[in-house]
Amino acid sequence: MSKAQRLLDILMFVSAKKKFTAQEIADEFKISIRTVHRYMLDLSDMGLPIYAEQGRNGGYTVLSSRMIPPILFTEEEAVSIFFAFQAFNYYRDLPFETEIHSVSHKLYSSLQKEAQQKVDKLQSYVAFWSPKRSIETPLLKDVLKAAIDNKHIRFQYASKKGTTIKYVHPFGVYAQDGLWYMPAFDLTKEKILLFRVDRIHAITEFENNSKEFLNLQQWFSNTYEINHPIRLHVQLTSEGVRQCKSVLSFEGLVITKEDGSGYIDSLIDEGELHFISSLFYRLGVHAKILEPQALIEKLRQHANDILTMYPQM
Known part of the structure; x- marks a missing residue:
């Protein structure tokens, strides 16, 4: 059996067991205690977080969650995964930031030199761009x-x-x-x-x-129940259609006509009015609200508030 295969087998064994002694590994794989210690150093260098405790009652403990077996990726697959992670570069905080950076580093390090050069070059030409935010999201x-x-x-x-x-x-x-x-x-x-x-x-x-x-x-997927349904009926110019289709909650509601203009005619929950009013105010003349009247009043109030700030001289 090759050393690589033996290390893989030991990796699976210790990941499942979590806490073990060198003697247990030696007995399981029919190897010497000295070889076990050498393999533990190899696994530690590969990234397996192992804590060794000395003494008569000592042993080894895998500190983190269970490891998964190595997965063989083609070069193109590895590059695609690496670039998928780049979509998060513009976010100040991530739910699993340390893990994402760790995986990205491991993927890059595992690539052949030619593939690394390809990644380095592609990063100058490809980006998953979002506005760069400095706002912290600690929770x-x-x-x-x-x-x-x-x-x-x-x-x-x-x-x-x-x-x-x-x-x-x-x-x-x-x-x-x-x-x-x-x-x-x-x-x-x-x-x-x-x-x-x-x-x-x-x-x-x-x-x-x-x-x-x-x-x-x-x-x-909008499978939730609408508790307070109201009709949203909006006429859109072609620019209004374009901008509404870029908004996740409106993308499936826009009906486009042959000339590029369109409309929205759908039921929404009354509680959404507060959130969509700012969008339609931003669209200005590219969106004409026909219903509901409550949304029209919100837009009128917003416009009046702006006019109050800039009285005629």
């Missing part, structure tokens, strides 16, 4: 873990109305334009709201939950 991991663990959270949230206390069940997190967002069911208002994760200043409580809520993918 990103905590929010994501609460969603995965099916927990409610109570937190301090900074908005234009000041800092308020929110009590929600998070569906997950997603990244857009360099920022992280958390759709969640507001347990106080009993409706789905969208929160900027960087505006969560402190989580004051995690609460166990036994009920079943949406996950992020279900929310994306």
Whole structure:
């Protein structure tokens, strides 16, 4: 048996066992104690976090989570994975930042010199661009873990109305334009709201939950129930069509005509008006709201507020 195959077999054995002695390895693989110690050094150099404890009752402990067996990638596959990680370069915080950088480094180091040169050159010509943000999102991991663990959270949230206390069940997190967002069911208002994760200043409580809520993918696919339906009817110019199709929540709602213009005519939840009003205000003359009247009033109020700031001389 080759050394590489023997190391692989030992790697799988110790990853499953977690805590073991050199004698156990020697007995299992019919090798000497000295060879075991040498193999442990080799595995440590390969990145397996092993802690060795000296003494009569000593042994080895694998410190981190279970290792997976080596996977053989073609050069093109390895390069594609490396570049997939580059999409996160513009984000100030990531849920698993250390792990992503570690995997990226291992992939790059495993490439042949010619492939490394190819990666270096491609980085000058290919980028997954998002606005470079300096805003910190320190509670990103905590929010994501609460969603995965099916927990409610109570937190301090900074908005234009000041800092308020929110009590929600998070569906997950997603990244857009360099920022992280958390759709969640507001347990106080009993409706789905969208929160900027960087505006969560402190989580004051995690609460166990036994009920079943949406996950992020279900929310994306619009399979959730609309509790307070209202009709959204908007006429769009060709530029309005283009911009609305670039917004995740509107992409599937836009109907395009032969001349490039289009419209939206769909039911949405009344609670979404606050979030979509800023989009349609930004679109200006490229989007004419026909319904609902409440959205029209929000746009009129916004326009009046701007005019008040700039009175005629």
